[in-house]
Amino acid sequence: MASNFSLPKLCKNALFSLLLMFMVMVVAAASFQFNVGGRERGWIKPTGNESETYNEWAARNRFHVGDSLYFKYENDSVLVVNKTSYSKCSVSNPIFKFEDGETVFQFHRYGFFYFISGERGHCKAGQRLIVRVMVHPAATPSPEPAPSPQGDGSGNEGGGWDSFWGPPPPNSTIKLTVASYFMTALGGMLVIMYLLM
Numbered sequence: 001m002a003s004n005f006s007l008p009k010l011c012k013n014a015l016f017s018l019l020l021m022f023m024v025m026v027v028a029a030a031s032f033q034f035n036v037g038g039r040e041r042g043w044i045k046p047t048g049n050e051s052e053t054y055n056e057w058a059a060r061n062r063f064h065v066g067d068s069l070y071f072k073y074e075n076d077s078v079l080v081v082n083k084t085s086y087s088k089c090s091v092s093n094p095i096f097k098f099e100d101g102e103t104v105f106q107f108h109r110y111g112f113f114y115f116i117s118g119e120r121g122h123c124k125a126g127q128r129l130i131v132r133v134m135v136h137p138a139a140t141p142s143p144e145p146a147p148s149p150q151g152d153g154s155g156n157e158g159g160g161w162d163s164f165w166g167p168p169p170p171n172s173t174i175k176l177t178v179a180s181y182f183m184t185a186l187g188g189m190l191v192i193m194y195l196l197m
């Protein structure tokens with residue numbers, strides 16, 4: 001009993017649909033890395049004739065959990081601080097301090113993040129940045145993680161990793177969501193394969 005449809009053509013269509021599915025999934029689940037200050041300027045004390053401040057740049061972008069910031073700098077540093085220290089440009093007791101010249105900072109939770117330069121006078125000159133991180137689209141269908149003790153992150157106590165990121169790592173929810181997408185896709189692929197055999 002030879003079927004009269006062309007198997008290769010069906011195959012192609014199925015593969016094409018699968019490819020599309022994967023592309024949509026990848027886009028939905030992709031994490032982005034943002035270059036702070038653009039590729040050329042980087043993280044540097046503003047001279048005053050920049051086309052936009054770091055915060056104007058941040059306002060133009062949308063940041064999600066899982067995304068990261070890339071800071072490129074020389075003879076400078078990146079301090080992660082709380083809201084109070086941010087507004088005062090206070091460099092004492094930051095939550096995190098980086099001075100390796102190339103810092104990738106990934107957002108493990110949503111809320112506000114405050115960055116300032118640790119160099120004298122740089123923050124006051126405008127080398128500071130507020131980033132508002134939103135829940136990743138791929139993570140929205142899952143139940144909301146319990147609110148972290150510091151609320152929107154502005155009331156951080158300055159104590160290490162745990163109190164900053166909070167106990168429930170939102171990252172794992174995303175990984176699970178991504179994993180379930182892949183499992184679904186894999187299942188779909190198997191069903192299609194089976195139908196074609």
Ligand SMILES: *[C@@H]1O[C@H](CO)[C@@H](O)[C@H](O)[C@H]1NC(C)=O
Nearest residue numbers: 041045046047048049050051
């Ligand atoms: C203004 O920016 C230009 C490049 O865009 C630079 O060459 C110049 O030195 C800057 N002026 C000041 C005062 O920093």
Ligand SMILES: *[C@@H]1O[C@H](CO)[C@@H](O)[C@H](O)[C@H]1NC(C)=O
Nearest residue numbers: 043044045072073074075076
């Ligand atoms: C960084 O500091 C070193 C040593 O003081 C100096 O040679 C270099 O020019 C500085 N780089 C910048 C971009 O200021």
Ligand SMILES: *[C@@H]1O[C@H](CO)[C@@H](O)[C@H](O)[C@H]1NC(C)=O
Nearest residue numbers: 082084092093155156157158
């Ligand atoms: C912000 O951080 C500074 C420095 O660690 C600390 O002294 C201050 O109490 C913190 N403020 C809040 C509201 O957590």
